Amino acid sequence: MAVQREWLDRDFYADLGVASDASAADIKKAYRKLAAQLHPDRNPGDSAAEERFKKVSEANSVLSDTAKRKEYDEARALMSSGRYRGGDSFGGGGFGGGGGGYTTTGGFDMGDLGDLFGGAASGGGGGFDLGDLLGGMGRSRGRTQQQQSQRPRRGNDLQAETTLNFRDAVTGNTIRLEVTSPSPCTSCHGSGAKSGTSPRTCPSCNGTGFIHRDQGHFGFAEPDPECQGTGTRIDKPCAQCSGTGVQVRKRSINVKIPVGVEDGQRIRLTGQGEAGRRGAPSGDLYVTVHVTPDPVFTRSGHDLKVTLPVSISELVLGATVSVPTLDGTVGVKIPPNTADGRVLRLKGRGVPKRAGGKGDLLVTVKVAVPPKLDDAALDAMKTYAEAEKAAGFDPRADWGR
Template sequence: MAVQREWLDRDFYADLGVASDASAADIKKAYRKLAAQLHPDRNPGDTAAEERFKKVSEANSVLSDVEKRKEYDEARALMSSGRFRGGNGGGFGGAGGGYTGTGGFDIGDLGDLFGGAGGGGGGVGDLFGGLFGGGAGGGNRSQGYTQQPQRPRRGNDLETETTLAFRDAIAGNTVSLKVTSPSPCTACHGSGAKSGTSPRTCNNCNGSGFLNRNQGHFGFSEPDPECQGTGTRIDEPCADCQGTGVQIRPRTINVRIPKGVEDGQRIRLTGQGEAGRRGAPSGDLYVTVHITPDKLFTRTGNDLKITMPVSFGELVLGTTAKVPTLDGQVSIKIPPNTADGRTLRLKGRGVPKRAGGAGDLLVTVKCAVPRKLDDAAIEALKVYVEAEQATGFDPRADWGR
């Protein structure tokens, strides 16, 4: 994974308002709060909020990715230590930028940085190779190393949320989401060039994106300032997107929610995130699903749970009762002398599994006490109580000991 040069001019931690040792949870929380405040839908026509929203989104895309964050931190640590800096004090890609001969780093580091004998690739050399858009190793030291044109940057990943009813989540559903985000320009189809024209090869660098220069015994390549290292030029920028190939606009996305999705689950939609500049690939869109509770069912894994009211007589004598499921009512047998609170299992009546089949429905029986009885029922109950006492039954015989 190559580190983007633009990263080094930004403090992504400051953009999100978190410390450099912030946890992944803290970063996610800070991003969601800022994204909600700055979203273009909440700030129509506010260009300052729109630019801040872009910065916050980019900061989150780097810091929420473990590998990207690691590379970003490593690069910033090297810059702050002074081991790698531009001749103008400006870090990477500044005017006169390059490796300094004194006070910047130990000459022994050159073997790693330029992939010299015994370097073996990897490490710092790979890191800085990524910073300049190509591999840093393998070239002749006296002639510098060959750089490839910087590819247009992939768009950032985006996050959104949706809420489903409990039973829709179990059965699966298709929802329409409205997303306002950087999208490919409809006028130039993402190229950045005016309709009827196309980007051309940069004459200044012959399409390489880099200019070579010598400093002492070493050759160096640095991004061509005229094409910003892309290797192409746009003579007539698209008026709608000012040559970026990207517009912020609302769009509707139909999302298929799979069967059995769980509360808090994230669904990834490849290529539905922020559009890349000048035709670069789009990022991904992550949809977090929230599920509203159901009045009858709860869920544990692939099993569903339900509480069914029954009478005292049904528990003692046993019965066959109807119990609701996701597919309608089915019969369940309650054995005689069933204890109040016992859980009965109906196989295959739970949440559908991806590999086929389904979980179970767990039915807990709960004795319902009548609120009012007529005189005949009361007299009959008194007779029963006397008969019960005559057997020596004591419901609290072992209770409280």
């Protein structure tokens, strides 16, 4: 993975307001708080908030990714150690814009780099690959990230959240989600060129974005000044997006919720994230689903659970009662002398499975005690209690032993 050149000019920790040793949970918490405050929906027409929102989102995309964060930290540590010197290009007079070639006196100390990153670097040796460290400099050609950053890049991934009721989550549904983010320009459809025109391949670099030259033992790639390293030329830029192919706007997305989605689960929508610049692929959109509790059902995997209130007489004498399911009510037979708390299983009445079939419905019977009885019912209960004793029934006969 290549360190983006512009990463080195940014303090992503400061953008999120966290320390450099912040945990992943702290970074996530800080991002969510700032994203909620700065979201364009909450700050319509505020360009400063919109720009800050973009910076916060980019910082989170790097620091929330373990591999990217590690690479970012290593590159910044190298810069702060003084082993890297230079302005807008790498190595002062080394890689990039106005300089000649590679130097070991004013830029990188190859021995120090080898110690830090495990390479076998020496002035002209081939053991250490600068391309691995600073962004795709090309195994032998030293392409700088400043050059690479001008190429069309895939858009960032986006995060979104939605809340569903229990039954929609269990059975699946299609919802409409409103997202405000960098999206393909509606005028040029992401190309960056004025409507009716198209970008053309740069003839001086044949679309590569670089011109190459050799100097001593090294080969160097420099951004083509004719196309500024993009590989294409736009003769008439789109006025609506200033030639970037991207504009921030609100859009509606249909999100298909799969059957059986659970609370906290993430759904990935490929290509629905931020648009890439100048026609590059869009990132992905990850939608986190929150499920509200149901007043009747709970679930355990693909099984549904429900508690069924019954009377003492229904347990003793047996009965057929109505039980709710996802598809309506069904009759359930309670056998005579059923114990309170017994679980009755209804096959195939649970949560649908993506591979086909359904889980089960687990019905727990629970005695409901009447809050008040009339005189006739009380007399009948007393008569029953006497008959119970006469039969020798003791509910606590084995209790406590």
